[in-house]
Amino acid sequence: MDKDQLRDTYLRSGGKQCPFCGTELMTDDVTESPRYMRGYKDADRVLASVRCPTCHARWEEIFTLNNIDILYTPSPMEMLAAGVDGGGGSAQMIIDKE
Ligand SMILES: [Zn+2]
Secondary structure (H helix, E strand, C coil), rough: CCHHHHHHHHHHCCCCCCCCCEECCCCHHHHHCCCCCCCECCCCCCCEEECCCCCCCEEEEEEECCCCCCCCCHHHHHHHHHHCCEEEEHHHHHHHHH
């Protein structure tokens, strides 16, 4: 299999199976997980290093930003304190774009 086929196989498994030997990479118990992950942020993408415990293949998962979930909306007072003009107005602008 070439690299494109290996990638497609891996993505089809949802990142759960080694694309080379088919070993299940995920376990429910994190402490027993064979997956070694080292994530870091590079602007809008995160890379995670993965190693198969069975065949020792190594690859990198590439996560790209595609959505956000707003956890807290600042009050108009907080927007003013942050130096943003007319806090409520900014929020209204964002809503209008949808
Ligand atoms: Zn493997």
